[in-house]
Amino acid sequence: MSESMEVQIYESVADVTGxxxxxxxxxxxxxxxxxxxxxxxxxxxxxxCTEEHLSGPSLQRKIASIKKILADDREIRNLVDPWMVKLSAMISSNSNERRLGSSYRQ
Incomplete structure (x- = not known):
């Protein structure tokens, strides 16, 4: 993979995480x-692909992309984690209600 292609993929990942x-x-x-x-x-x-040795501007672009990816990922997790906890609690509650309902029928 060419140096510019590798950097372009990192930049694409950064765009998608945005x-x-x-x-x-x-x-x-x-x-x-x-x-x-x-x-x-x-x-x-x-x-x-095998990682190429990057230098100068290409290395700086890659580093900037990785920093953006990590920052976006951190913020996404901060937004998603509370929702996942709530969803898990709802599923657990629903499961408990089903178990209770079936034990009353027996």
Missing amino acids: EMLLAAREHDWERLAQLEQRCADFVQQLKS
């Missing part, structure tokens, strides 16, 4: 899931 952050802010979980798959596809491209 879109993911917007989707999370809007509570658009379906869009977030679609974008996660798109991001995973780019990451797979990076995994399937």
